[in-house]
Amino acid sequence: MCYPRTDCWVQYADFAGAVCAREMKAACPAGSYKCVNFLSDAWENTAKTHILVVQLALGGLSLTFGAFRCGNRHDVQSESILSMIEDGWNVGAIITDNAGPRDRARRILAVRWPKIVFHFCYAHQMNLLVKDTIASAWQITVAQAHDVVSMLNQSTAKWLSRLRDSMKTV
Incomplete structure (x- = not known):
């Protein structure tokens, strides 16, 4: 060397x-x-x-x-x-x-x-891979939370009050 x-x-x-x-x-x-x-x-x-x-x-x-x-x-x-x-x-x-x-x-x-x-560059490839993996997992979680909030906002007041009661219990 x-x-x-x-x-x-x-x-x-x-x-x-x-x-x-x-x-x-x-x-x-x-x-x-x-x-x-x-x-x-x-x-x-x-x-x-x-x-x-x-x-x-x-x-x-x-x-x-x-x-x-x-x-x-x-x-x-x-x-x-x-x-x-x-x-x-x-x-x-x-x-x-x-x-x-x-x-x-x-x-x-x-x-x-x-x-x-x-x-x-292998390090560059690993950085892109980790970034894409984290981004996709985060996107799935955000999409599921968005769907739950949308469903609850569109539901009747009866379901929303039941959800609030169950949150107080938990």
């Missing part, structure tokens, strides 16, 4: 990610067996601004390479990947979210660079 030099992390504390990224690039020259893994994801923040975050992983260590405004153009993600490869980075894997355009881009880029692994 390839670990960046120790002085890299001192520089990272002083000068942020750009200095350390240069050290990572120097530690993994093109053509060597050492490679950096590239993780990127784009999302919309609370201010409705689209942001692309790029993280690099090398030898069990990771750093945030940068957070970039990308507007509503998601091809910025592809441009950042291409610029790193063409700039001489020895990239071993590129991980992105599983959106349709990214899926298509991974298939195209895998043909162009067969020695690089292009994959979707």
Whole structure:
């Protein structure tokens, strides 16, 4: 495994990610067996601004390479990947979210660079799965409560008073 030099992390504390990224690039020259893994994801923040975050992983260590405004153009993600490869980075894997355009881009880029692994992010998939599971269970409960309230509101006063009496008993 390839670990960046120790002085890299001192520089990272002083000068942020750009200095350390240069050290990572120097530690993994093109053509060597050492490679950096590239993780990127784009999302919309609370201010409705689209942001692309790029993280690099090398030898069990990771750093945030940068957070970039990308507007509503998601091809910025592809441009950042291409610029790193063409700039001489020895990239071993590129991980992105599983959106349709990214899926298509991974298939195209895998043909162009067969020695690089292009994959979707498992953590992103798990997040979507959990979110959908919780949302569907919650929707069922809310729908059932809505049906009960609607039925009681449409029923005669006789049933509503009986319900109130049974609630006091319970």
